[in-house]
Amino acid sequence: MENTPLYTALRRFAAQNPLRMHMPGHKGKPLPAPELAGLASIDFTELPPTGNLFDGGGAIGEAEELWAKVFQMDSCLFLTGGSTQGVLAALTLACPPGSGLLLDRGCHRSAFHAMALLDLKPVYLPRPWLAEGAVTGPISPDEVEKQLLAHPEIKAVCITSPTYYGVLSDIPALAAVIHRHGGVLVVDGAHGAHLPFLGLDHYSAADLAVVSAHKTLPAPGQSALLLAGGRFSQADLRRAGAIYGSSSPSYPMMAALDLCRAHMLEEGAAAYQKTAEEVAALRRDFPALTARHAPLDPTRLTLLSPRGFDTQERLEGLGVWPEMADGGHVVLIPTCADGAEDFARLRQALEQVELGPCPAFPPPPPLPEG
Incomplete structure (x- = not known):
């Protein structure tokens, strides 16, 4: 990816094999877990080359x-x-x-x-x-x-x-x-x-x-x-x-933000457009909040269910883990990371759960005073 100033600066400094007599304590050596090992090399503290x-x-x-x-x-x-x-x-x-x-x-x-x-x-x-x-x-x-x-x-x-x-x-x-x-x-x-x-x-x-x-x-x-x-x-x-x-803010996290922006501009935005199309199709085919209810984020999928918590539990049993649920909704967060296979799997699961109109919820209670 191009135009990643922070990530590039951290990699350049790490490539110099500096003797790290500073925080953090791992000194750039692999962390004791294979999933985390590679992060250590760009995990620095505040130094002139890192900012x-x-x-x-x-x-x-x-x-x-x-x-x-x-x-x-x-x-x-x-x-x-x-x-x-x-x-x-x-x-x-x-x-x-x-x-x-x-x-x-x-x-x-x-x-x-x-x-x-x-x-x-x-x-x-x-x-x-x-x-x-x-x-x-x-x-x-x-x-x-x-x-x-x-x-x-x-x-x-x-x-x-x-x-x-x-x-x-x-x-x-x-x-x-x-x-x-x-x-x-x-x-x-x-x-x-x-x-x-x-x-x-x-x-x-x-x-x-x-x-x-x-x-x-x-x-x-x-x-x-x-x-x-x-x-x-x-x-x-x-x-x-x-x-x-x-x-002591995390340099890997900040580098990840730098990389995230570059990725989204290069290919993530196109992927998000496909996600919006998939969500629009799911909204058409299953009971869900749509633009006729309110102006909506094109990719947030809020399903309507007469028993939201039960529907959430049923989906979890099918291997689909929603973001949250209440008595009449199940909220899912599709993103650009979800591809065609993910949406096919989601659709298959939604066909097996009870969806439909929300219960007749009363509006929220009156606003508190002062």
Whole structure:
């Protein structure tokens, strides 16, 4: 693969056979497991040839800039603590301690942890209840406008898009409303790292966005990205990211992010288009959330089932392990790593389980006060 500045720099330095009188303790020798052995050679610490994540620049900075271009944003920070690290850092940048925050009720727990750490005062945004699909729908720009008018002291908004079920909100429309009120839009896009490779410019209107490469791209667990528009600099991202990230970030994980981007641009995007086609066919042939229910991630397969947990257990018995289930849904995450044989196997399993309309779930309970 071409244009992998960090991976190339690490390999070049390892090829010099340096005497490693520094961390990590394996000193570049094979790790004691065949599956991990090859990683040690590029697993370094902060040195002049390898760079420092939280100093900026160098090969790491070059690799981050390439990712920012993919998302049509101004800057990027590599995260080795998952989207949890990114959400904590983003809200630290967006919200002065003790301030208010307008947030999606369905946010990840990291957003609630940030509120506790920063003493933020939440106002919760309702999502419309989509009874036919038994899921919550997109965040309404009109509702955001209403809440910002009612709470003019709030200058930061945090939403989740896509949701775990694949529902997308209209980020440009939300950003326009929020910016009109002088606010900052933070998007937890943990499940949407693949969207640019499907031709969807979903995040560039946001001020800060967090995506988990490891959730939907060929990247190792915990690898993620914090992205920013022009309102926040790369130095801002490093400052906030360093608060919540290890001072010894994993070089193999960062190299994997570098390689992941190059792979996706060279061949992964075409594979993802095929995945979207396979998912569209499965949505036609099996009860599932579709675009008639809500705007959806083209590759998230949320099956409808009258007994979701039982269906999950049955699929597991057939050797198919879903991401999650609830009383009326089973959520699957197809990616570019799934080929024709994988989809054939999935289809064969789905033909053997009970799918159909969700139970008549009531909408979520009323929003908590203050």
